[in-house]
Amino acid sequence: MEIEVLAVGGYNEFGRNMTAVRCGKEIVIFDMxxxxxxxxxxxxxxxxxxxxxxxxxxxxxxxxxxxxxxEGTVKAVILSHGHLDHIGAVPxxxxxxxAPIIGTPYTIELVKQQIESEKKFGVNNKLIALKFGQRYNIxxxxxxxxxxxxxxxxxxxxxxxxxxKGAIIYALDFKLDRNPVLGEPPDxxxxxxxxxxGVLCMIAEVTNVHKKGRCPSEQIAKNMVRDVITSYExxxxxxxxxxxxxxxxxxxxxxxxxxxxxxxxxxxGRSMERYCVTAEQMKMVRFPxxxxxxxxxxxxxxTLRRLVKSGKEQYVPIVTGHQGEPGSILTRxxxxxxxxxxxxxxxxxxxxxxxxxxxxxxxxxRLFTLLKxxxxxxxxxxxxxxxxxxxxxxxxxxxxxxxxxxxxxGGIDITSEYLSLANDMGYTLNKDFLLMAxxxxxxxx
Ligand SMILES: [Zn+2]
Numbered sequence: 174m175e176i177e178v179l180a181v182g183g184y185n186e187f188g189r190n191m192t193a194v195r196c197g198k199e200i201v202i203f204d205m206x207x208x209x210x211x212x213x214x215x216x217x218x219x220x221x222x223x224x225x226x227x228x229x230x231x232x233x234x235x236x237x238x239x240x241x242x243x244e245g246t247v248k249a250v251i252l253s254h255g256h257l258d259h260i261g262a263v264p265x266x267x268x269x270x271x272a273p274i275i276g277t278p279y280t281i282e283l284v285k286q287q288i289e290s291e292k293k294f295g296v297n298n299k300l301i302a303l304k305f306g307q308r309y310n311i312x313x314x315x316x317x318x319x320x321x322x323x324x325x326x327x328x329x330x331x332x333x334x335x336x337x338k339g340a341i342i343y344a345l346d347f348k349l350d351r352n353p354v355l356g357e358p359p360d361x362x363x364x365x366x367x368x369x370x371g372v373l374c375m376i377a378e379v380t381n382v383h384k385k386g387r388c389p390s391e392q393i394a395k396n397m398v399r400d401v402i403t404s405y406e407x408x409x410x411x412x413x414x415x416x417x418x419x420x421x422x423x424x425x426x427x428x429x430x431x432x433x434x435x436x437x438x439x440x441x442g443r444s445m446e447r448y449c450v451t452a453e454q455m456k457m458v459r460f461p462x463x464x465x466x467x468x469x470x471x472x473x474x475x476t477l478r479r480l481v482k483s484g485k486e487q488y489v490p491i492v493t494g495h496q497g498e499p500g501s502i503l504t505r506x507x508x509x510x511x512x513x514x515x516x517x518x519x520x521x522x523x524x525x526x527x528x529x530x531x532x533x534x535x536x537x538x539r540l541f542t543l544l545k546x547x548x549x550x551x552x553x554x555x556x557x558x559x560x561x562x563x564x565x566x567x568x569x570x571x572x573x574x575x576x577x578x579x580x581x582x583g584g585i586d587i588t589s590e591y592l593s594l595a596n597d598m599g600y601t602l603n604k605d606f607l608l609m610a611x612x613x614x615x616x617x618x
Pocket of ligand 1: 254256324345346
């Protein structure tokens with residue numbers, strides 16, 4: 174059986190991830206994501222109402238017209254986790270394939286919500302929620318399994334696709350966190366077993382491979398956040414925290430710290446509501462009983478007005494906008510576009526890192542300048558990454574012992590950073606360590 178990999182999206186840029194693997198006449202697709210910074214270049218665009226071909230042209234979603242090169246039938250669309258750069262293009266592309274969408278339960282729930290809000294295309298693909306460790310038969314020759322891992326969103330999986338020539342491992346994105354704040358550590362025993370049984374190819378994200386050592390555990394972020402928030406137990410000023418709405422473990426930490434110093438956590442914003450309420454309804458997280466969630470813009474305004482009236486010291490608003498995104502709550506607060514006024518000595522905490530692109534840099538600079546001008550004290554980078562570092566990758570390769578490695582999730586400037594590690598481990602560029610570009614195919618067997 175011939176096996177080949179087609180890099181569809183996310184190999185020339187950071188975002189819009191999509192990879193196809195052809196095994197004989199059967200094709201499996203991994204992820205269908207969007208590129209967020211391309212979307213930000215078109216602030217007037219309403220995703221729900223825009224045709225996929227226009228979005229492809231703008232570089233927002235993967236150019237899946239290259240799929241025509243592959244001879245075979247798509248049998249499954251497998252989603253690794255619920256971040257938008259991995260699932261955001263599903264409602265735009267998936268209807269072209271007569272195949273089920275398979276993801277872990279939380280990911281499938283997020284995809285379901287996306288499909289419901291899609292206005293351009295009718296998506297009727299079957300949705301299959303598969304738990305970690307369950308084997309699913311895609312066809313008579315292909316099977317798959319989600320292996321539990323950790324990342325900055327709950328229910329993230331490393332995918333094992335079982336072919337007659339060995340397993341294909343799709344590891345976008347992951348971190349080897351042995352002390353997670355939410356969920357279990359990665360399933361090391363299972364990964365080792367798969368490695369022993371034989372891995373033909375590992376497709377791995379390499380976002381942080383240039384960083385030395387191991388990625389710090391989410392426990393470290395918890396300590397950082399707790400250390401800062403609890404320092405202001407007797408403070409009468411406002412404490413506002415901004416983090417990723419999809420980072421449920423982090424939101425939980427912040428809410429618990431607020432509760433600990435006697436303040437009520439307020440989760441504000443549509444995305445906060447979507448990710449956190451979904452997780453809570455699925456019983457994947459429990460926030461302190463004093464927590465409230467408000468998504469709708471008008472309700473958020475009303476809540477902020479009430480908060481100002483009854484005393485800022487009673488609450489910790491947890492909001493979106495850590496990158497300075499226009500229209501986000503933190504940006505609107507900084508611009509005095511809400512009933513909330515920043516006062517001298519108010520604390521603004523950013524539990525996130527800058528996502529490094531020039532647009533974010535400019536927007537964040539503007540956000541911080543506005544906040545500082547009003548007397549806010551800013552605490553930046555209360556954060557650890559959700560992506561494996563160099564020594565995590567070393568351990569990962571050791572466990573899986575793949576015949577081929579394909580570095581993914583970024584342009585060659587990022588993926589080539591893996592080269593020296595691959596060399597250290599006995600792999601050779603263009604022989605068994607492969608760098609690909611969007612639209613390229615690579616035969617493995
Ligand atoms: Zn991710």
